Amino acid sequence: MGRNIKLLLIFIGTLPSAFAAAVKDTGAKQSASTILSRGITALGGSDALNKIQGISYHSNLLRTNTLEESQVPGHPDTNVIIEGSQTVSYDFSGNSSDVVQRIDKEYTISDFFYWARPNLEPFNVSLVVKGGQSGYACYVQGNDHALDPPDSTYGYTDLHDPSLNLTILFDPETYLPYVVRAYENHRLFGLSTNDFVLNNYTAIDGIQFPQYIHTMYNERNLLVHTIRDAITINPSFAAGFFDGLSQDLIAQTGSQLKPAAAEVSTEYDAAEVFENSENLIWYGPYSGSLDGLNVTKPVPELPNLYNLAFAGSVYACTVGVFDDAIIVTDAAPHQSKLVIQWIEQTFHRKPTHLLLTHHHHDHSYGAPDFVAAGAALVVPKDFEDYWTKIPNVKFAPSQENKPFIHKDKHMQVRAIWHPDFDHASDWMYFVWTTACPTDSSPVVVTIADAWSPNFEGYELDNNLAIEYLNLAAEDHMPYQYLVVPIHGTPANITDLYELTGYAYPKYKVTDFKAGGPLC
Structure with missing residues (x-):
């Protein structure tokens, strides 16, 4: 037999x-x-x-x-x-x-x-x-x-x-x-x-x-x-x-x-x-560790905003610490557990929200770890069904005309979604700034895959980059701000204008309109 x-x-x-x-x-x-x-x-x-x-x-x-x-x-x-x-x-x-x-x-x-x-x-x-x-x-x-x-x-x-x-x-x-x-x-x-x-x-x-x-x-x-x-x-x-x-x-x-x-x-x-x-992206077990973690603060005016980069990993993570929340961007599998561990060791708190740039699993397969730690998923409202098989999942949805916004007396973050982005229809970008910014206040944006500055050999997809800039212009994103990418290292958005030849309008911080005035 x-x-x-x-x-x-x-x-x-x-x-x-x-x-x-x-x-x-x-x-x-x-x-x-x-x-x-x-x-x-x-x-x-x-x-x-x-x-x-x-x-x-x-x-x-x-x-x-x-x-x-x-x-x-x-x-x-x-x-x-x-x-x-x-x-x-x-x-x-x-x-x-x-x-x-x-x-x-x-x-x-x-x-x-x-x-x-x-x-x-x-x-x-x-x-x-x-x-x-x-x-x-x-x-x-x-x-x-x-x-x-x-x-x-x-x-x-x-x-x-x-x-x-x-x-x-x-x-x-x-x-x-x-x-x-x-x-x-x-x-x-x-x-x-x-x-x-x-x-x-x-x-x-x-x-x-x-x-x-x-x-x-x-x-x-x-x-x-x-x-x-x-x-x-x-x-x-x-x-x-x-x-x-x-x-x-x-x-x-x-x-x-x-x-x-x-x-x-x-x-x-x-x-x-x-x-x-x-999908041609299996390279064996994740090799990152807390010993190889490099933590930076992208801009001094936002002292509670952190960028986490792990040696041996091509996935960074943005963490915003609010008085009443700790908000994380993206959940690369296995690295997600290290991010949660770092938050608990550093702040003696747990993450409360996970902002997902999009559903692609290299960015989101660690989402159940954040849900198990008590975090709500911030995803476009039209796409909540995709995540409902995660045990005990809860949502803080974002909509095109009503983006997810969280703020305290120091800082705010907004999750911006527009339909039909070519890379993924649930793709979002995240805007971080002060609680009540002026035109001289810093703005930091977290994006994934549309631009990956200094990710050598893989930093730019021209179509996605221009599509992102079109959306940013629609939202009146300011002319100057810092991009903190999921792949790569922080860079000024003006570098992307030069790479693509994009004639971006000279909007100011106070011109931003997605979700209403920033202040």
Whole structure:
């Protein structure tokens, strides 16, 4: 039975170590072994399956979309891979149940990634995976990382813990496998399903193989679409085809890691690793610490406004301390816990509000940590539904004509939202100034992704920068102010005028009008 399970799962293109079976959409109760036996028979029978020593699936179409970096929250409307092909090969000639796999793929990414690869160079990637106690995953060519050079070989990388607890759903009429389902506890979406959907079976040498393969998230979000146009049974693999890099090459790789078996992590669940990897931004565990924290005050006239920058992180954090509140901007995952710890140690208080520049998960996946600490989420009112799966969440909404405003006798902050910003429809920027400013008072603005000053190589997306300046002009933002970005380091807004050639009006501080007069 064990070998048949292995063969069955490799046929459909995945290999869990923990197995459950169910018949889709039927009330009949059958044991897993009965369903599995019928599934094997439907595929072609155990004798035919046991003759297979290896297999290669070639796909002439590979496309992927993202929920994590979408334009509209909750809709996979942003492309990651717009064109590509891949070959997935398995060797199971040995008696072990451990996976032996190689993925070779070439693909082109969408213009969403101009910020990371301005020339949108194509990816050419080969990844080998071996399971078991001495298992590993290794990029032997290229990488799947948006920020790495295209010709850089990443080398050995993370291999997820094999206890995946997958479930296979079978078609109730044909008994062919229909869905391989993983259950995930997504920090923003709650209990979620990640489905490997199998369609359009075809017979090759008397064995049924699925040709159309989708990845569906929560049964309605299409994230991956592939079509297998060629399936090769028992191919002749070259010697070393499934081997990782030799020890003498490790120092030349991007990761410089040695091969290692999977480790269970309580900090990183499958949902986070999966979506970051699929969106080309998984670089392993967060490495920041309070020892590497640099705290500055952007302007002396606002002594209760802090900018937190962590060594090894590309995400800064703005913290405003009011008499009756502590307000934080953005929640990069895992770093969020350090920010909360710093607030508690420094002020012996807890954060009360989390201002989210937008829903993209690299900026917001730590939001549940702030909610657990008692903070309300400041998000556009029209988008509160996106966050409702966070336990005990509460909101302090912002609207276009009624922005969130908080002030005490020293300082104020406003959360400014306008609909249909191209990067994300819930995108906001935050204005910090004195409680009753004059034209000589300082203004500080927190923004994300539209401009990332001094974030070398990735500081500017011209379209987003100009779109932001258009909104700032609509709100009569003053001509002079300091930008404290989520990515990069503080800079004067006039630098952005020069970079874009934008003729910005000479508005004064007292001209600002979003939410009414500042004083």
